[in-house]
Amino acid sequence: MTIVDVVIPALNEEEALPRVLADLPRAGDALPGGARLRQIVVADNGSTDGTAGVARSAGATVVRAETRGYGSACLAALAHLRAAPPDLVAFVDADHSDDPRELPLLLAPLLEGRADLCVGSRTLGALEPGAFSPAQAFGNWLAPALLRALYGARVTDLGPFRAIRWQALESLGMRDRDFGWTVEMQAKAFRAGLRVTEVPVTYRRRRLGRSKISGTLRGVWGAGSKILWTLASVRLGRG
Numbered sequence: 001m002t003i004v005d006v007v008i009p010a011l012n013e014e015e016a017l018p019r020v021l022a023d024l025p026r027a028g029d030a031l032p033g034g035a036r037l038r039q040i041v042v043a044d045n046g047s048t049d050g051t052a053g054v055a056r057s058a059g060a061t062v063v064r065a066e067t068r069g070y071g072s073a074c075l076a077a078l079a080h081l082r083a084a085p086p087d088l089v090a091f092v093d094a095d096h097s098d099d100p101r102e103l104p105l106l107l108a109p110l111l112e113g114r115a116d117l118c119v120g121s122r123t124l125g126a127l128e129p130g131a132f133s134p135a136q137a138f139g140n141w142l143a144p145a146l147l148r149a150l151y152g153a154r155v156t157d158l159g160p161f162r163a164i165r166w167q168a169l170e171s172l173g174m175r176d177r178d179f180g181w182t183v184e185m186q187a188k189a190f191r192a193g194l195r196v197t198e199v200p201v202t203y204r205r206r207r208l209g210r211s212k213i214s215g216t217l218r219g220v221w222g223a224g225s226k227i228l229w230t231l232a233s234v235r236l237g238r239g
Helices: 017-023 051-057 070-081 100-111 134-151 166-172 181-191 217-235
Strands: 002-010 035-044 061-064 088-091 117-121 162-165 196-200
Touching: 002 017, 002 051, 002 070, 002 100, 017 051, 017 100, 035 051, 035 070, 051 061, 061 070, 070 088, 070 181, 088 100, 088 166, 100 117, 100 162, 100 196, 117 181, 134 181, 134 217, 162 166, 162 181, 166 181, 181 196, 181 217
Parallel strands: 002 035, 002 088, 035 061, 117 196
Antiparallel strands: 088 162, 117 162
């Protein structure tokens, strides 16, 4: 049976996280395609609210990631998983903008042997009006265009809702500690010749908690410059 672990990076998400956890299968549940969800790991990125308590009360494993940053939280979760690696690992955000009930859609191409990495494309799926901040919209236009230009990749999104084979993920040598994490994974996967696919997913406006992505010009500039830096580093073999 294929073992699946789910990673949820979280920073001050005590309001939204319970809904994410309620929509995911429970640890130990069978999944379509002959898989089993072994555990849900919430990577608490230095929360000052009740995020960790909410996660534990729902049966999730909590890993503390003191250094702030989306990638830092993901790396802390992966360090925890190395003691007993899964076959597949899925990533889902803690803000309930993704629909965790669509997890089987992400896993299907991997379980069927068609892909090593599957990214949930919000562009191809049901994107609720207003779900993207200006920074997200800009980054989601820029990065796919550059990935297509650099690698001839058929890609439409940097969606954080994704699933990947453990061995493939480990082979990438992920390093980014903030919001360059998603584009780093895709760029390294294309560079390595991994089989990458997308599936349409639902993406909603945040209704609970506060967004960590700024909708200001500073946020747009920060997102764009980090995407460019990450892609250049990977392309030059420095990332």
